[in-house]
Amino acid sequence: MIRIGSGAGFAGDRLEPAGVLAERAGLAYLGLECLAERTIALAQLRKLKDPNDGYDPLLARRMELLLPVARRNGVRLLSNMGAANPVAGAAAVLAIAQRRGIPLKVAAVTGDDVLKLLEPNDRILETGGRVADYPWLVSANAYLGAEALLPALAAGADVILTGRVADPSLFLAPAMHAFGWDPHDWDRIAAGTVMGHLLECGGQVTGGYYADPGVKDVPRFAELGFPFAEIAADGRFTLGKPDDTGGVVNLMTVKEQLLYEVTDPRAYATPDVLADFTTVQIKQTGADRVAVAGATGRPRPQQLKVSIGYHAGWVGEGEISYGGPNAQARAQLAADTLRARLAAEFDALRIDLIGLSSLHGRPLHPVGEPYEIRVRIAGRAGIREKAERVGEEVEALWTNGPGGGGGARKSVREQIGVVSTLIERERVRPELHITEVRGEKATV
Amino acid sequence: MKKRLYELAHCRAGDKGNTSLLSVFALRDADYPLLVARVTVEAVKAQLTDIVRGPVTRHEVPRLCALQFVCEDALGGGVTTSLAMDAHGKSLSYALLEMEIEV
Numbered sequence: 001m002i003r004i005g006s007g008a009g010f011a012g013d014r015l016e017p018a019g020v021l022a023e024r025a026g027l028a029y030l031g032l033e034c035l036a037e038r039t040i041a042l043a044q045l046r047k048l049k050d051p052n053d054g055y056d057p058l059l060a061r062r063m064e065l066l067l068p069v070a071r072r073n074g075v076r077l078l079s080n081m082g083a084a085n086p087v088a089g090a091a092a093v094l095a096i097a098q099r100r101g102i103p104l105k106v107a108a109v110t111g112d113d114v115l116k117l118l119e120p121n122d123r124i125l126e127t128g129g130r131v132a133d134y135p136w137l138v139s140a141n142a143y144l145g146a147e148a149l150l151p152a153l154a155a156g157a158d159v160i161l162t163g164r165v166a167d168p169s170l171f172l173a174p175a176m177h178a179f180g181w182d183p184h185d186w187d188r189i190a191a192g193t194v195m196g197h198l199l200e201c202g203g204q205v206t207g208g209y210y211a212d213p214g215v216k217d218v219p220r221f222a223e224l225g226f227p228f229a230e231i232a233a234d235g236r237f238t239l240g241k242p243d244d245t246g247g248v249v250n251l252m253t254v255k256e257q258l259l260y261e262v263t264d265p266r267a268y269a270t271p272d273v274l275a276d277f278t279t280v281q282i283k284q285t286g287a288d289r290v291a292v293a294g295a296t297g298r299p300r301p302q303q304l305k306v307s308i309g310y311h312a313g314w315v316g317e318g319e320i321s322y323g324g325p326n327a328q329a330r331a332q333l334a335a336d337t338l339r340a341r342l343a344a345e346f347d348a349l350r351i352d353l354i355g356l357s358s359l360h361g362r363p364l365h366p367v368g369e370p371y372e373i374r375v376r377i378a379g380r381a382g383i384r385e386k387a388e389r390v391g392e393e394v395e396a397l398w399t400n401g402p403g404g405g406g407g408a409r410k411s412v413r414e415q416i417g418v419v420s421t422l423i424e425r426e427r428v429r430p431e432l433h434i435t436e437v438r439g440e441k442a443t444v
Numbered sequence: 445m446k447k448r449l450y451e452l453a454h455c456r457a458g459d460k461g462n463t464s465l466l467s468v469f470a471l472r473d474a475d476y477p478l479l480v481a482r483v484t485v486e487a488v489k490a491q492l493t494d495i496v497r498g499p500v501t502r503h504e505v506p507r508l509c510a511l512q513f514v515c516e517d518a519l520g521g522g523v524t525t526s527l528a529m530d531a532h533g534k535s536l537s538y539a540l541l542e543m544e545i546e547v
Contacts, residue, residue, distance in 0.1 A: 215450075215454070235478045252454060255509075256469065256512060258508065259456070259508070260456055260467065261458030261465055261468075262512060263463070263465060263514055264501050264514075265505050276507050278506075280506070282508070294532055315527065350520075354529070359529070359530050359539070360494070360495065360539040361494035361495055364491075364542035376513060378527040379527070380527060415524070417525045418461075418522075418523075
């Protein structure tokens with residue numbers, strides 16, 4: 001039996017729970033999933049500006065916290081925080097280890113960047129169009145599987161940094177390494193994939209994205225602990241969280257996370273396996289302990305999915321609030337006025353009344369007039385200066401809008417779109433880069 | 445008698461591109477057959493009529509007392525390019541739980 005923890009479920013996740021896991025959960029491995037579809041494209045933009053950047057902006061803070069405790073307790077770290085530049089990320093980690101006098105072997109896994117391999121006629125899965133439809137490409141990264149991490153584990157790396165790797169594969173890989181699983185033992189690979197899928201979003205299986213007071217209560221929510229799995233060589237595992245942390249692991253949290261973002265529960269596709277989640281059985285075996293078994297698998301897809309990032313223009317946004325008598329009518333007047341002043345300049349414009357209809361289009365049960373409403377507008381443009389017009393018109397409502405408008409805010413951001421294509425598995429070649437520091441001096 | 449789905453089920457929303465994935469679970473296992481009978485593709489389409497523009501597919505997962513709804517063209521063009529505030533549709537689980545069903 002080994003324990004594998006989950007120390008982050010997205011790029012901006014909380015730092016402390018990973019430290020708690022590494023300190024006192026008896027882990028052998030700690031995975032940190034920090035790379036959403038768009039995150040790697042943003043990292044690629046940073047790498048274009050600075051060839052030594054392009055890894056996760058929180059990498060240094062997470063490693064300052066985790067390296068000492070992980071080394072002390074023999075916990076090996078795996079993360080996709082390498083983002084668009086795992087080699088530079090590894091160098092940054094090594095620099096921290098050197099400065100703090102921590103002996104460390106760091107592996108960077110590359111090969112996911114396939115931008116140069118794209119062909120203009122490659123099919124875009126979402127639209128049925130072609131790669132050539134997107135002239136301003138930023139990034140193209142193939143989803144590597146767990147096998148890409150095995151050489152780094154075999155080499156004894158204490159920290160393994162990757163770019164794009166399928167999220168569950170970060171957690172499956174250490175189980176494959178520890179138990180020597182055959183990559184074609186589909187049921188075991190499926191079991192490890194189910195484990196990875198349940199762990200990959202961190203606090204989402206311990207009460208995060210779940211709590212609903214009075215219906216789904218979560219104790220000591222502010223101190224939400226992150227999960228670990230204790231997995232056996234046959235693929236059975238038990239999910240848990242460290243003692244004396246907040247949160248809850250129960251059948252409801254596990255069910256919700258098991259089907260999270262699953263398009264076909266009979267065929268959950270990763271680079272490693274096609275996993276059937278409908279055969280999975282779960283059982284509460286103790287306080288904050290749920291046993292999971294029964295996953296089945298079929299051979300993995302022949303092609304790998306590629307996530308393509310492209311420039312989608314600029315988005316301007318603005319918000320302003322109205323409260324008290326007749327607030328809704330004044331908010332509506334503000335919305336109508338903004339549309340009239342901006343419609344001619346924008347093809348894509350969206351106006352929301354926050355507090356009434358911004359989330360679901362309209363209230364889905366009868367409501368009285370809200371006490372206060374925030375008007376929010378967003379518009380997309382090809383250039384930054386034009387996108388800025390949205391916020392300018394919102395701010396102008398101070399002196400050119402309905403009575404009592406307050407709290408105007410404006411912002412503008414670059415929009416990176418993401419679409420997908422497929423690539424033949426054989427064309428993607430993962431590479432391993434090992435660097436090491438023993439006490440004072442780095443060796444490469 | 446009508447009941448709000450919120451009293452019988454819990455739900456989580458996920459996203460893939462322009463598709464919203466809504467997982468519905470019976471709060472009590474005994475209510476699962478009722479959910480299978482009432483929370484149909486047609487009922488979900490009607491409930492989310494202003495939100496989901498494309499086809500809806502339902503998968504039954506009896507071991508989890510769960511229904512998985514795959515709702516296409518539901519996220520304003522896609523998570524990364526939507527102008528919506530909730531581009532991921534994270535709040536859509538509670539739009540579905542507003543559904544009234546005959547019990």
